Amino acid sequence: MDNPSAHKQTPQAACLVKAGLEAYLSIPQDPTYEASINSYFSNTAKLRPACILSPKTVEHVSAAIRALVSAKEKFAVRSGGHAPLEKSNNIHGGVTIDLSSLNSIQYDADSERVTFGPGVRWNQVYSELAKHSRFVAGGREGETGVGGFLLGGGNTWFTARQGFGCDNVVSYQIVLANGVIITVTRDMHADLFRALKGGSNNFGVVVSFTMRTMPGKEIWGGVTMTPKQHISDAIRAVTDFTTNVPNYPDSSLIVGVNYAPQVKDIVVIGALVETRGAKDSPAFAEWSKLPKMMDTTAAAKSMIDMGLETALPSNMFTTWFTLTLKNDVRILSKAAEVHNALVDELKSYVPEGDFVTQCLFQPLPTIFGQCSIATGGNVLGLEGAGSDGIIFQLNAMMKTSEQSHFAYEKVKASIETIKDFAGTSEGVLQDWVYLNYADGSQDPIGSYGASNVRFLKIVAEMYDPDGVFQTLCPGGFKLQSGRKYD
Structure with missing residues (x-):
């Protein structure tokens, strides 16, 4: 790095230098540090760590975990850097x-499997x-x-046929809290x-x-835009589509009622995919009736x-919430x-072209x-779902931090309004x-669900008895408060 001696003056980096990892460290004075920070998808995640370690091998990761745990230094782990949550894949200080x-990415023709690193x-x-x-059953946005996608479940264009992205993983290589x-x-x-x-x-890690x-090389698909006057028709179309997914498991539809800055208005967006490449799937019959x-x-x-x-716009301050x-x-x-x-x-506070x-x-x-069961199951808790649902996501992407603070409270209040309405309509x-x-x-x-949470805690206790990934790695969604490093 540009200033090796400076790394030794950074307390958080001292244990990594001692572990022989100085060549892979960067601090705020280094161009590689700024390049890493700037490569995060969302400005919300662009925190300022004391230093960044960029391991080149699995053994480097192992040595780093051993050193950080021994020194009781807090850390974050970043894969693609796409998650917009503050502290989920970065850490201040x-x-x-x-x-x-x-x-690396390697495809093995004999096993028809692909192996790749988290980077x-x-x-x-x-x-x-x-x-x-x-x-492969991967992310819909390229x-x-x-890493985060698969460890969080991973909804894909193939979920009705193959299960979630995580259901298609056949092997993980992982560095445990003890570096093994x-x-x-x-x-x-x-x-x-x-x-x-x-x-x-x-x-x-x-x-x-x-x-x-x-097998497959090409799909049928694309994006449509419809005037906001047809929101009701679009909602009826997506509910009809959801009911019929078992009949057309190779077809996928995502519907958005979005504010689009390029037209400075609300529009209806549809993302449609047929993974076999078939045109005119009956699954999209209702959607095809909408004006475009x-x-x-x-x-x-x-x-x-x-x-x-x-693709979503990058380099903005992002707020998102979800409900099922x-x-x-009625509820949609x-x-x-x-x-x-x-x-x-938002328009009352933010210029019209400054947000999405x-x-x-x-x-x-x-x-x-049900598709998840055949591959050995996961911990998402959806195997026994009694009725079809809709994953609802409410996002606001703003140009400035000040705008984002305003938007966060408004989006959160909007979610509460929807939950309050749901309370008046049983089961929605x-x-x-x-x-x-x-x-x-x-x-x-x-x-x-309680049984899955209990299972996760037992597994965490077995593989991380000191709670390293509950406390020293505090970002993301934790299982419990750890003990040793509280």
Whole structure:
């Protein structure tokens, strides 16, 4: 790095220097430090750690964990840096372990599996697999990192057919709190294998994922834009679609009632995909009736192309919350109404072109949970879901920190308004909270159900008895308060 001696003057870095990792450290005076910070998707996550460690090998990660635990230094772990939650993948004044350099991707034709490091993003995985005419159940937005996505469950274009992204992982390599590197599969460390399927960053640092793949090279899909006057029609279309997912498991639909700064108005967005590449799937019959201001749907698209079309704006201050709603027109209509009122509130404080909002509806049919059982199960708690749901996400992306503080309170109040309405209509709000869309004030792991939470705590006690990943690695959604490092 630019100023090696300065690393020794940084207390948080001293243990890493002693462990022989000085060559992989950067501090605020170094260009590599700023490059790492600037590469986070959301400005909300661009905290200022005392130093950043950029390990080049799995052994470097192991040495770092041993050193940090011995010195009782707090740290964060960053994979793709896409999660916008403050402190989930970065830490102010501590040590951030940036896994970006663990970015190898290897496809094995004999096993039809792909192995990759946590530093890659989904578009890179798709690009490599396209050479072999294979798909994998990964992120729908190409710039999303693989690590947090898979450890949080991972909803994909393939969920109705393959289960969640985590259900397609067949092997993990993980560095435990004591620095030991182990391989985790359905047959080796089976308890930890299941815990990692939705249990987030509570057990160690995952340094490699191996996933099963599927044949395929091109999809049918694209994005549509419809005038806001047709919000009611769009809501009826997505509820109809959700009911019919079991009949058309290769078709996916995401609906957004969004404020679009380019038109300075609310519009209805649809993201449509048919993973076999089939055009005119009956699944989209109701959606096809909506008038379109824009329509990019086409055959012969790559996963990379589709990921670019669904990309969110980066380098903004992001607020997002999530709820799981019943697949019911009443509650979805209320959510859209609350979103539109939120836009009016934001306009009173923020210039019209300075923000983006999203009121997203994503089908959560019972078949999603059922698909997970065949692969050994996960900890998400959806296997016994009694009715179809909708993953609802309310986002606000602002240009400045001041605007974001204003927006956060307004978005949070909007969520409470929707929950209050749900209280007047029995059964329209479900308990489950999708971890990858949750705000830090929410409790997604608690929503997995008491038995799954109990299981996760037992596994954490077994593999991390001192609670390192509950306390020294404080970011993200924790299982419990640790003991030794409180």
